[in-house]
Amino acid sequence: MSSIRAVAVAVPRRGDDVLVFEYHDSTKDETFYRPLGGGIDFGETAEAAVRRELREELGVELLDVRLLGVLENLFHAFGRDGHEIVFIFDCRLSDQSVYERDAVGEIRDDAGTKVMWRSLNSFDAGSPLYPAGLVGLLSERRRLPLSRFSSRWSP
Template sequence: MPSIRPVALAVPRRGEDVLVFEYHDSIKDQTFYRPLGGGIDFGETAEAAVRRELREELDVDLLDVRLLGVLENLFHAFGRDGHEIVFIFDCRLADQSLYERDAVGEIRDDAGTKVMWRPLGSFDARNPLYPAGIVELLRGETPCRG
């Protein structure tokens, strides 16, 4: 039976840029972007999860972690439906060298998945940033869906 997945995502910023990874859904033939992070384990807080996930994915610690908001994400990707409750965290990266390059590298446990800084204004229907509503949240707007 499908279930709702709790997720914690980190959104460090470099001026107008946000740190994201690039992925491709071959079924929809769509490239999309998403902040780094992942699932929250049972008994783990969302903040602890986002810290753990960034250590696993980029081998970096987070500073000044602060909850920006929570989004409910209903989506269809990779040929299946999904439902997430997404905790979005503002933060800084402890490794200052990551702010100095546009292409940060690859996710450690997902070879080939590129991590990069992208301007918040560069995301649109052709190059979406997921989950839905995150761009508005990062701009300080109230995400609306109808």
């Protein structure tokens, strides 16, 4: 049975760098990068999910969490088709020491999965950042004031 998965990811920034994990899909022989985060549980808001995921994966709390956008991600990875709706959140990390290290460590519940800061300009077809469209979304947000993209609606 196929289904659409709701996902929330955090994109804390360090200048032009974004915090990502590195993973390898052996079925496509592709190394790729993705922001930390994960699935949204039933009854959980996307913001609550991204806060929980970063707590579980890195042991950090998030500050100043703001929705940047939502991307629909249709993909083929690890030998199967996937479909996600991905909520992208700007934020700051409560643990300032994470900003001081280029290689942050490993995801707690996925030993061997490296977490690091990478320049937004370093992603390309040979080392993609997923979900597709994220580089464009983050580049656009870098040029425009964040207040324009507040997740709160006002008349």
